[in-house]
Amino acid sequence: MTESVEAHRAQPRAGVLLVNLGTPDAPTAPAIRRYLREFLSDRRIVDLPRALWWPILNGIILPLRPRRLAKSYASVWLEEGAPLLVHTRELAEGVARELVTAGLDGVPVFHAMRYGNPSIASAIAQAREQSVRRLVVIPLYPQYSGTTTASVMDGVFSALSAERWMPELRSVHAYHDDPAFIHALADSVQAHWLQHGRGDHLLMSFHGIPQRYFDAGDPYHCHCHKTARLLAEALALGEDDYSVCFQSRFGREPWLQPYADERIDALAARGVRQLDAICPGFAADCLETLEEMAQQYAEQFQAAGGKALRYVPALNAQPEHCATIAQLAARQLAGWQPTAIDSELIAERVQRLPTSGG
Known part of the structure; x- marks a missing residue:
C-alpha cells in the first residue's frame, strides 16, 4: 500500500x-542579508517598479545594511535564539x-x-x-x-x-478591537505600573507603513488608532495622558505620522520625565521593540531632557x-x-x- x-x-x-x-537565523551579516533579501523582495512590502528597486536593494541595502544591523540584533539575541x-x-x-x-x-x-x-x-x-x-x-x-x-x-x-x-x-x-486582546494589553500596562510606578505619559507606538499605502486603501492606520482608543478607555486615560505614534520608517517618502522619534522629543520638551511606552502592534518582542524602542528611543528621550523611557514588554507568551x-x-x-x-x-x-x- x-x-x-x-x-x-x-x-x-x-x-x-x-x-x-x-x-x-543568526545575528550575523550573512544571515541578516539572506533575511532582508527575502523580506524586501516581497511586493507587498516594497511596491516600487523592479527596475527601480533592484539596483537600490542589491547595490546599496544588501551590501551595507546587514553589517550595521548585526550589532543591533546581537544586543537583543537570546540564548535560545x-x-x-x-x-x-x-x-x-x-x-x-x-x-x-x-x-x-x-x-x-x-x-x-x-x-x-x-x-x-x-x-x-x-x-x-x-x-x-x-x-x-x-x-x-x-x-x-x-x-x-x-x-x-x-x-x-x-x-x-x-x-x-x-x-x-x-x-x-x-483582532485589533477584540475585547480579550484589549484586556490583555491593559493588564500588561497595569502590571508594569504596579511594578515600576506609573509614568507621566503613555506612548503607544505602532510600526509604520508608507503614507501612500494608507491613501490607497490600507486600513492599518485606522486599526491602530482604534486599538489605542480602546486601550486608553480600558486604562481610563484622558486625551493628554497618552499619545499614538509610528516607528521604524525606512527611506525618504512620507510614512504614517507622527513619527516616534519626533513625538518622543516633543514629549520631553513638554516636560514629561517618566515616559512609559508600549507597542500594541507587536504580538512578540523583536528588534523593533527591544532595540529600537527600549534602547535607541530610551537614549534619545534622555538626551532630549527626559529622565527615563520604560518599555512595557509585548504580550509574548x-x-x-x-x-x-x-x-x-x-x-x-x-x-x-x-x-x-x-x-x-x-x-x-x-x-x-x-x-x-x-
Whole structure:
C-alpha cells in the first residue's frame, strides 16, 4: 500500500497555524542579508517598479545594511535564539495548552515565519504529516495591513500551490478591537505600573507603513488608532495622558505620522520625565521593540531632557495572550471539531429526512 493511500485513510484533523513576520537565523551579516533579501523582495512590502528597486536593494541595502544591523540584533539575541522566534514558539505552545483546556484537544498548533525559518511551507508540511485537512491561519498582527496580514496569506497560498490535496482554510483577518486582546494589553500596562510606578505619559507606538499605502486603501492606520482608543478607555486615560505614534520608517517618502522619534522629543520638551511606552502592534518582542524602542528611543528621550523611557514588554507568551489567541482559533474551529453528541444529532436528522424514492 502506498504512502498516499495511507494518508487518504488517515482520520482528518483540524489544526492552527500562527505566523509572525520573521527573523534572521543568526545575528550575523550573512544571515541578516539572506533575511532582508527575502523580506524586501516581497511586493507587498516594497511596491516600487523592479527596475527601480533592484539596483537600490542589491547595490546599496544588501551590501551595507546587514553589517550595521548585526550589532543591533546581537544586543537583543537570546540564548535560545531570536526573541521573535522564541516568543512565537512559546506562544504556539501556550495556545495549544489553552485549546486542550477548552476541550479542543487533538488540535495541533504550528508556528511559522513569513520570512526566514521556520518557513510557512515547512509548517504546512508538518500539518500534512499529521493529517491536518482543515487549517486555521492566524497572522500574528492585531491590526490588518496589506504589508503584513495579506502578505502572510500570500505566503500560505504560495506554499499550498505545491500541494496535491490542499486543506480547507479559514483565517483571522484582524483582532485589533477584540475585547480579550484589549484586556490583555491593559493588564500588561497595569502590571508594569504596579511594578515600576506609573509614568507621566503613555506612548503607544505602532510600526509604520508608507503614507501612500494608507491613501490607497490600507486600513492599518485606522486599526491602530482604534486599538489605542480602546486601550486608553480600558486604562481610563484622558486625551493628554497618552499619545499614538509610528516607528521604524525606512527611506525618504512620507510614512504614517507622527513619527516616534519626533513625538518622543516633543514629549520631553513638554516636560514629561517618566515616559512609559508600549507597542500594541507587536504580538512578540523583536528588534523593533527591544532595540529600537527600549534602547535607541530610551537614549534619545534622555538626551532630549527626559529622565527615563520604560518599555512595557509585548504580550509574548503571557497566559492572557495565549488565551486570547486560543479564543480566536476556537471561533474559527467551530463546526470543524464535531463532538460525539453532534454526530448523534446529525445521524438522527439524516434518519428523519424523507427518502428520494417514490
